[in-house]
Amino acid sequence: MKADLIIYNIGELVTFHNGPLARVSEDNAVIIRDAGVAVRDGVIVAVGKSRDVKSRFEGEALNAQGLLATPGLVDPHTHLVFAGSREDEFNLKLQGVSYSEILARGGGIYRTVKATLEASFEDLLSKAIETASLMLNHGTTTVEVKSGYALSLEGELKMLKVAKALGEASSITVIPTLLAHVPPREYRESSFEYARYFAEVIVPTVSKENLAAYIDVFCDRGAFNVDESRIIIEAGLKHGLKARMHADQLAYIGCSKLAEELPIDSLDHLEKMPEENARILAERGVTAVLTPTSIMAMMEPKKPPVEALRKAGVVIAIASDYNPNNMTPLQQTAMDIAPYILNLTPLEALAAATINAARSLNIHHKLGSISEGYKADIVLWDLENYKWIGYTWGYNKALLVVKDGKIVRGKT
Numbered sequence: 001m002k003a004d005l006i007i008y009n010i011g012e013l014v015t016f017h018n019g020p021l022a023r024v025s026e027d028n029a030v031i032i033r034d035a036g037v038a039v040r041d042g043v044i045v046a047v048g049k050s051r052d053v054k055s056r057f058e059g060e061a062l063n064a065q066g067l068l069a070t071p072g073l074v075d076p077h078t079h080l081v082f083a084g085s086r087e088d089e090f091n092l093k094l095q096g097v098s099y100s101e102i103l104a105r106g107g108g109i110y111r112t113v114k115a116t117l118e119a120s121f122e123d124l125l126s127k128a129i130e131t132a133s134l135m136l137n138h139g140t141t142t143v144e145v146k147s148g149y150a151l152s153l154e155g156e157l158k159m160l161k162v163a164k165a166l167g168e169a170s171s172i173t174v175i176p177t178l179l180a181h182v183p184p185r186e187y188r189e190s191s192f193e194y195a196r197y198f199a200e201v202i203v204p205t206v207s208k209e210n211l212a213a214y215i216d217v218f219c220d221r222g223a224f225n226v227d228e229s230r231i232i233i234e235a236g237l238k239h240g241l242k243a244r245m246h247a248d249q250l251a252y253i254g255c256s257k258l259a260e261e262l263p264i265d266s267l268d269h270l271e272k273m274p275e276e277n278a279r280i281l282a283e284r285g286v287t288a289v290l291t292p293t294s295i296m297a298m299m300e301p302k303k304p305p306v307e308a309l310r311k312a313g314v315v316i317a318i319a320s321d322y323n324p325n326n327m328t329p330l331q332q333t334a335m336d337i338a339p340y341i342l343n344l345t346p347l348e349a350l351a352a353a354t355i356n357a358a359r360s361l362n363i364h365h366k367l368g369s370i371s372e373g374y375k376a377d378i379v380l381w382d383l384e385n386y387k388w389i390g391y392t393w394g395y396n397k398a399l400l401v402v403k404d405g406k407i408v409r410g411k412t
Contacts (some may be wrong), residue, residue: 004060009050014070067399081111243265290318
C-alpha cells in the first residue's frame, strides 16, 4: 500500500490509545519498542512494529534511528496575541510585590491592554507568527489562543482575527478563544455592568462572525466574580461557544464550583482550589488544566491540589500559559518542569501535554494520539525513552516535528 511518509526504527513510541486518562501508568499507556508509523493524506494509517509497517507500505521512508516518538504537543492555554512587555514587573515580584497589587496599580493586564490596542493588526500577526514558529519547532503542533487584551468590541475582534490569520499563515493548528479577562479600569467600580456588556454585545458579535470556538472568563479576585462569570459563560453557551474558565488562581471566591451548574470543558490554574472541589470536576467531566511555568512566574508558594485531583479521578492537562507575565511559549518546557512543580511522573506529564490537553479542547478524537485515523502530528525527540522527560531539560529536544503528515522541523 502507498504511504506519503513511513517512519521506522522508532526506539520507543509512547501514546495513549484509550482516550484521555485520569490515572496514567504504563498499564494504560501504549508503549511500542522498535515501532513504525505510516501516514497518508495527513492522517495516520498504521502504527505497529517497524518491520511490519515497512513491509506493508511503500513511500518516503524516514529512519528514526532509535529515538523516542510521541504525539505532537497540544498547548491548551495561551495568550499568544499581545504587544509589549513587562520585564520591570519581574523585578517588582522579586521585591515581594504581588501580582494582584501590580494589577491594582494599573500594571499587569492593563499595561498589556494599552500596548495591544496601540499595535497594528500586522504587527500583532507578525509577532504571533514568530512565536508560533518557535512553538512548532519545539514540538507544539496545536495551540489554543485567547483574546482578552483589548476589552472593547473592536479590540477583541481584532485579536481574534489575528488568531484566525495565524492559523491560516502557520502550520500550527489554532483553537481560538474569546476571553473576558478583566473589566476595563473605568468599570472597576461597576464590573457587573461590563459583564453584561460583554455578554450582550461582544459575545454575540464574535459568535456571529465565527471567530471563536470557546468562551473563557478570568474568575478571580480582582477580575470577575462568580455571578459576573456566570453571565458571561451562559452567554457564550447560548451563542454556540464551548466553555472554559480561569479559576481559583489568585484566591478562592467560589469559581471552580461553577462547574456544578454549567457545562465547562476545563478549569485552568486552580492554585487556590479547595481539595474537596476536585470531586466536582470528576463528576462533571471537567479537565483540570495546570500551568507549571505560570506558577513559577507568579512567585507564590501555593500549588494546585494535584493529589486530590488524582484521587478524585480528574483528567489533568498542562499548558504553557504563555503571556506577558509568563514569557515562556513552550509546552515542552511546561512538560519538562511539571514533575518538579506539580509532582507529575514523566508519563503523566506526557499525557497531560498530549491527549489530556486535547481533551480539554474537545479535540481528543482526532489530535493528541499516535493512532490510526488521527491527524499525523508526531515528534521525534533526542531522548532514549519517555523516562527522560523532565530528567533533562533547558534545551530543545524536538529533533523532528511532523504536522499533518508533513515534516516542519528536521530533515529526512
